Amino acid sequence: MRTNIYLFILLIFPFTTLLGQSNTTVFDQANAAYNGGNYSLAIEKYEAILNDKLHSAEVYFNLGNAHYRLGNVAESVYYFEQAKRLDPMDKTILNNSSFANNMTQDAIDKLPETQIDLLQQKVLAFLTLDQWTIITLVFAWMGALLFFMYRWNNHIRFKRLFFSLAIIFVLTTLVSLGLTQSKLALNSIQKAVIFEREIEIWGEPNTRADILFLLHEGTVVEVVDALEGWSKVKLANGSEGWIQNSGIKRLN
Amino acid sequence: MKQLILFFSVICFSFFSVEVAAQVRFETKLSKNRLGLNERLRVSFEMNQNGDNFIPPNFDGFSVIGGPNQSVSNSYVNGVRSFSKTYTYFLTPNRKGKLTIGQASIQIDGEVYKTSPKQVEVTEAVNNPNSPQARATAIADENLHLVAEISKTNPYLNEAVTVIYKLYFSSEISVSNVNEVEMPKYSDFWSHLIPIPKLEIKRGEYKGEAYNYVTWRKAVLYPQKAGKLTLEPLTLNVSVDVPTNRRDFFGNRVYQKTPKIITAGRRSINVRSLPESGKPANFDGAVGTFDLNVKFNKTALKSSESFQATVKVSGRGNLKLFSLPKLKAPSSLEVYEPEHMERIKTNLLGMQGSIEDTYTIVPQYQGNYPIPPLTFSYFDPVKETYVSLNSKEALIDVFEGPVANNPSLQGNLAKQVPLINENYFDFIKLETSLIPLEKEAFYRSSRFWMLLCSPYLLYFIIAFLKRRNENKTIDPVTARQKYANRLAKKYLSSAKKALGEKERFYDALERALHNYLKAKLSIETSEFSKERIVGLLQEKNSQASNISAFVSILEKCEAARYAPSSNVTMQEDFDLAVQTIAALDREI
Numbered sequence: 017m018r019t020n021i022y023l024f025i026l027l028i029f030p031f032t033t034l035l036g037q038s039n040t041t042v043f044d045q046a047n048a049a050y051n052g053g054n055y056s057l058a059i060e061k062y063e064a065i066l067n068d069k070l071h072s073a074e075v076y077f078n079l080g081n082a083h084y085r086l087g088n089v090a091e092s093v094y095y096f097e098q099a100k101r102l103d104p105m106d107k108t109i110l111n112n113s114s115f116a117n118n119m120t121q122d123a124i125d126k127l128p129e130t131q132i133d134l135l136q137q138k139v140l141a142f143l144t145l146d147q148w149t150i151i152t153l154v155f156a157w158m159g160a161l162l163f164f165m166y167r168w169n170n171h172i173r174f175k176r177l178f179f180s181l182a183i184i185f186v187l188t189t190l191v192s193l194g195l196t197q198s199k200l201a202l203n204s205i206q207k208a209v210i211f212e213r214e215i216e217i218w219g220e221p222n223t224r225a226d227i228l229f230l231l232h233e234g235t236v237v238e239v240v241d242a243l244e245g246w247s248k249v250k251l252a253n254g255s256e257g258w259i260q261n262s263g264i265k266r267l268n
Numbered sequence: 269m270k271q272l273i274l275f276f277s278v279i280c281f282s283f284f285s286v287e288v289a290a291q292v293r294f295e296t297k298l299s300k301n302r303l304g305l306n307e308r309l310r311v312s313f314e315m316n317q318n319g320d321n322f323i324p325p326n327f328d329g330f331s332v333i334g335g336p337n338q339s340v341s342n343s344y345v346n347g348v349r350s351f352s353k354t355y356t357y358f359l360t361p362n363r364k365g366k367l368t369i370g371q372a373s374i375q376i377d378g379e380v381y382k383t384s385p386k387q388v389e390v391t392e393a394v395n396n397p398n399s400p401q402a403r404a405t406a407i408a409d410e411n412l413h414l415v416a417e418i419s420k421t422n423p424y425l426n427e428a429v430t431v432i433y434k435l436y437f438s439s440e441i442s443v444s445n446v447n448e449v450e451m452p453k454y455s456d457f458w459s460h461l462i463p464i465p466k467l468e469i470k471r472g473e474y475k476g477e478a479y480n481y482v483t484w485r486k487a488v489l490y491p492q493k494a495g496k497l498t499l500e501p502l503t504l505n506v507s508v509d510v511p512t513n514r515r516d517f518f519g520n521r522v523y524q525k526t527p528k529i530i531t532a533g534r535r536s537i538n539v540r541s542l543p544e545s546g547k548p549a550n551f552d553g554a555v556g557t558f559d560l561n562v563k564f565n566k567t568a569l570k571s572s573e574s575f576q577a578t579v580k581v582s583g584r585g586n587l588k589l590f591s592l593p594k595l596k597a598p599s600s601l602e603v604y605e606p607e608h609m610e611r612i613k614t615n616l617l618g619m620q621g622s623i624e625d626t627y628t629i630v631p632q633y634q635g636n637y638p639i640p641p642l643t644f645s646y647f648d649p650v651k652e653t654y655v656s657l658n659s660k661e662a663l664i665d666v667f668e669g670p671v672a673n674n675p676s677l678q679g680n681l682a683k684q685v686p687l688i689n690e691n692y693f694d695f696i697k698l699e700t701s702l703i704p705l706e707k708e709a710f711y712r713s714s715r716f717w718m719l720l721c722s723p724y725l726l727y728f729i730i731a732f733l734k735r736r737n738e739n740k741t742i743d744p745v746t747a748r749q750k751y752a753n754r755l756a757k758k759y760l761s762s763a764k765k766a767l768g769e770k771e772r773f774y775d776a777l778e779r780a781l782h783n784y785l786k787a788k789l790s791i792e793t794s795e796f797s798k799e800r801i802v803g804l805l806q807e808k809n810s811q812a813s814n815i816s817a818f819v820s821i822l823e824k825c826e827a828a829r830y831a832p833s834s835n836v837t838m839q840e841d842f843d844l845a846v847q848t849i850a851a852l853d854r855e856i
Contacts, residue, residue, distance in 0.1 A: 039702055050696050065702065074700035081696050087638045087663045108694040115635045115693050123599035149711040153719050160723025167731060193720075196711055213640055232596075233640070 039065050043075065055082040073103035077112070084116050089234035090265070092116040094209040097236060097267055101203075104141040120234035126252045140199045148196040155192050159185030206239035208249065208264040215264075217257035221246035228257045239266060292317055294374055294381040300406050302389045305361055308333065313355045313372045313383060325370030327359055329390075334358035361390040404510040404526040411438040412508055413474055414484075414532035416499070419616075422538045425494050426555035426586045427649045428618030429457075433485040433502050433532060436474040442523070445507040446484070449529065452500035456493045458589055460614045462486040488614055490586050494541035501534040542647050548656050550593065554646035556585015556618070562595075562642055562659035571669020574630045579606075579659075581644060582622035587612050592625045593642045601637055601664075602630045631666040635693065638663050752787030756780050760849075763842060770828060773838050777845055778825040781818070784849055798822065810852060817848045 046061030062079045065071070080095035096113035103109060143151065162182035169175050213233050219225040221243045231237070231251075240256070241248035247264065250256045292315070299310035309330070313322070324336065335357035343350050361367060366389055371382045413436040423429045437443050464483060472481045484504070491497055509523040516522050542555070559582050566575040579592050588610065597603050606625035613620050631637065639662045647654050710716055759780035766772040789804050798819055805815045821844060 040700070043700055043702075044698075047696055047698055066705065069705040070702040071705045072700045072702050074697040075702070078696040081694075084636060084693070087636055087661070089638055108697070112694050118600040118633060118635045119598050119638055121596055121598055121640070145711055149716060153716070156720050157723050160727055163724075163727050164730075167727070189720075200711060 039068055039070055046078065050078065050082055050085075055085045058082045059086075071098075071102070073099045073106065073109065076102065077106075077109050080116060081112060084112065084119075087119075089116070089119045090209055090211040093120065093234040093236065094211075094265055094267070097207065097209060101267060102144075104144075116234070121232035122235040124235065124252045127254050136198065137202075140195065140202055143199075145196065145199050145203055148192065148199050152189060152192040152196050155185055155189040159189055203268075207267040208237055208239050208247065209267070210235045210237065210259075210263060211265050212263035215259060217249070217259055218246075219257065221248070221258040225258070229255070231259075237264070239264075292376055292379075292381055294319075294372075294376070294383055296369055296372065296383040296386050298369065298386055298388060300410070301387070302391060302406060302409060303361065304391055305364055307360075309359045309361070309388060311357045311359060311369055313374075315353050315374055315376065315381070316351055317376050318351065318353055319374040319376035319381070321373075321375040322355055323373045324355065324357065325372050325385075327357070327369065329362050329365075329367040330359035331362060332357055333360055361388075364390045364392070366390075404508075404512070404524045405528070407510045408441060408508040408526050408528045411441045412436070412443065412506065412528060412530060413479075414502070414504060414530040415474070416502065416532045416535060418499075418535055418537065420537075421535070422540055423491060424540050424555060424647065424649045425542050426490050426492070426553055426589060426647075428556075428586070429489045429491065429537065430616045430618075431485075431487045431489060431499065432483060432616075434472075434481045435484050435504070435506070435530075436472065436479040436481045437508075438477070438479055440511065442509040443482075443506055444509065444525075445505075447505050448502070449505045450501070450503040452487075452502050454487070454489055454499065456491065456497050458490040458492055458586070460488045460619070462488065462615060486616060488616065488618055490589060490618075491537065491539040492589075494539045497537050497539055499535045499537065501531045503529060503531045505529050543652070546654050548643075548645040548654055550643050550656075551645045551647070551654065552590045552593075554581075554585060554590040554644070555649055556583055556587075556646060557648055557650075558583035558585060558644070558646050558657070560593075560642065560644045560657040560659055562639075562662070564639075564662055564664070566664075567662060568665040568667060569631070571631050571634050571666050574628055575664070577627045577629060577639065578624055579627070579642060580622055580624035584618055584620045585646065587619045587621060587623050592623060593644050595625070595627050595642065596640050597629060598637050600631075600633060600635075602632060604628045604630075629664075631664070631669070634666045634669040636663055636665055750787070752783045756784035756787060756849075759783060760846070763845075767838050767842065770838065773842075774825045774828040777842065778822065778829075781822060781825070781845065781849075784852075788852070805852070814848055814851045817844060818852065821845050821848065 042061050042065055046058045046065075049055075049061060050058040059079060059082045062075055062082070065075055076095045076099035080092050080099060083092035083095060093113075093116045096109065096116050099106070099109045100113060140148075159182050162178050162185060166175055166178035166182055169178060210231050210233055215231055216227045217229050217231055219228050235251075237249035237251055237259075239247045240250050242261075243258075245261050246258045247261055248256060249259050249264070294313070294315040297312045297314060300307075303309055311327075313324070318340075322336075335355070337356045339354050339356070341352045355372075366387055369386045369388060371385055373380055373382045375381075415434045415436060417432045417434065419430040420427070435443070435446070464486060467482050467484070469480050469482055472479055474481070485502065506528045508526050508528050510526055511521045512524050514522040561578075561580040561582070563578045563580070564575060565578075566573075569575055577595055577597075579595055581587070581592055592608075595603065595606070604627065606627045608623070608625055610623045611621045612623070641661045642659045643656055644659075645654055645656045757780075759776045763773055763776035763780060766776055785801060789801075789808070801822075802815055802819060805818070821841060824841060
């Protein structure tokens with residue numbers, strides 16, 4: 017039982033471990049370069065952190081900012097999207113991301129969404145996948161604990177209370193598990209950013225097919241399929257087509 | 269201008285011509301190159317040194333109606349001698365078509381000289397042969413020519429071609445009153461006429477002879493179709509003053525006016541299409557040499573202001589015939605339809621100048637807006653290559669104004685995110701905690717499932733173990749009682765099965781009752797006597813009727829075992845036993 021509790025604590029705070037002390041100093045150096053107006057140097061330093069297989073929403077956000085300052089549309093949009101993936105609720109990220117999206121040329125109208133979808137997205141955006149997983153486990157353990165209390169309590173009144181609470185917690189665990197699953201599904205949506213200044217979207221994954229429309233630098237698309245150097249992409253307005261992989265950069 | 273007075277010089281004979289060198293000249297001279305079938309032709313063979321053995325050609329297709337007449341002239345001018353000897357024939361043609369006056373030969377100083385053959389065109393019979401009018405027309409024909417000069421006969425598509433119409437006339441005649449009968453339409457061409465403010469007479473050569481000419485018309489054409497294109501001819505109606513043989517009172521030659529229609533310029537042009545190899549995707553048909561210039565009147569402004577972008581292409585080529593590249597701006601900028609302006613001069617080299625589109629752009633939100641570079645491609649017909657020009661990328665900084673409520677953010681998250689108060693591009697974040705880029709997924713890992721299920725498993729395991737422990741701690745007395753109870757039930761059921769078989773039935777019933785008592789009263793079989801049973805049952809406060817019923821059943825069992833009575837009522841006994849046990853069970 018005691019080891020279980022340790023394990024549990026270890027689970028709750030597994031991500032607080034500080035990694036790469038030297039990289040935080042690189043981060044500070046990059047910030048200083050940014051503040052000094054040397055955006056290219058700042059980009060170089062931030063990318064050095066990423067090359068060390070470390071990342072954070074802030075690193076992506078700052079990279080997006082630096083590219084925005086240099087007027088690099090695609091890179092700026094790309095890094096803000098990465099930052100949003102790690103921290104979907106941060107207001108400053110959303111704010112600057114909308115600035116970056118202003119630089120893009122494609123005006124794509126979103127398909128209308130139902131209130132339920134929006135509510136679900138809002139709820140899911142509240143926590144990251146890992147946080148949702150932890151919440152699910154906490155509910156599960158609470159439910160189990162209440163079952164123990166129900167079983168080994170002699171007062172009939174407490175027994176009843178604990179039993180109903182335990183049932184409630186088990187149900188909550190199931191709901192939370194479902195939400196975690198949909199969060200995983202949301203995270204597994206493959207997104208990509210157009211890096212070519214202008215790129216053709218084809219009807220088929222070959223150049224013999226017809227060109228359906230053109231997309232421009234910085235537009236975010238959803239990747240739904242892939243075949244030999246081509247990706248099938250879907251726009252926010254629902255239209256689909258094939259694009260050459262050389263023109264896009266995937267977010268995950 | 270209309271009256272072009274020109275001097276007339278004698279056509280055939282020049283008696284006083286000056287001979288500089290002692291070179292032998294022997295040639296054929298014709299009175300006209302074109303004549304009607306019913307007209308006459310005078311042919312003269314002229315030499316500048318005396319010769320013998322003149323052999324005329326056989327005038328094939330002609331009949332000789334006069335001649336040969338021989339004339340000799342000899343003159344001295346300033347001590348220089350000039351000599352001329354001429355044989356003249358008069359001929360009438362026998363048939364229509366192109367006839368040839370063959371070679372005549374003469375022997376001068378022992379050498380044989382020959383004339384070169386000359387062609388004569390014989391046409392339909394004329395109404396008034398050898399009338400002054402016909403003669404005038406013939407002279408006009410010979411001395412007036414309209415020529416179309418085309419700068420290039422195999423241009424590229426959209427490459428400038430100039431057509432210059434020149435009216436040549438010899439000094440013998442004068443020209444007045446020129447008007448155009450038919451203007452060429454230049455279909456399949458984009459055409460531009462270069463106005464000629466004042467007609468000027470210039471000296472030039474036409475087929476090796478000195479002529480005067482007037483440039484009548486200049487046109488610049490841009491072929492719009494590849495392949496063989498035909499230029500329509502230009503037809504002019506000209507009044508020609510032709511000298512006659514008559515002289516007026518003062519000895520001046522009398523001129524006769526004759527109308528003349530002349531045509532020129534039915535030419536075909538072979539237009540080459542532009543090469544397909546290396547053709548840029550954005551090529552829009554511009555041919556020539558150009559320069560691209562994109563300008564912004566401001567690059568930093570407030571969102572309430574507007575700025576202008578000018579896309580300008582200047583140079584030489586088909587400027588009016590292609591469209592400028594469209595300015596592409598971020599969708600969040602409001603771009604109005606451009607204002608088109610052309611400053612083009614057209615001269616013989618083609619169109620020259622510039623065309624420009626001026627866009628008015630109004631930013632709606634603050635931020636940085638990159639204007640992507642424009643690409644303009646043209647074909648250079650001289651170098652025969654395509655050239656692509658790129659403008660520089662510009663960054664428009666809108667430094668004040670509302671921030672975008674970007675529609676692309678709507679739906680996913682933005683509806684819940686209040687962006688209204690944020691109107692500034694935020695500064696970078698200064699604190700971070702870095703995490704590994706590639707992290708193992710925890711959700712749905714075996715560790716996750718284990719952690720999810722383990723408390724419940726633990727719960728069930730503990731519950732199970734606890735139940736087993738409870739079973740172990742039961743005391744032996746109760747265990748024996750339980751055993752007896754089970755036996756009682758067992759015998760009772762076997763008694764029920766044995767209904768009808770007297771001996772086995774009562775044996776089982778007795779055992780059932782004994783075991784029942786063992787279980788209920790915790791007594792050993794050794795203590796089994798009726799008195800003891802009654803005593804114990806009374807101690808437990810059982811009803812007397814039940815006790816007596818129990819005892820009577822026991823007695824009956826014993827009696828049935830030893831006395832072979834026939835009137836056994838097994839069913840009733842069994843029912844009674846069950847009832848009694850049930851009654852006792854409630855009491856004890």
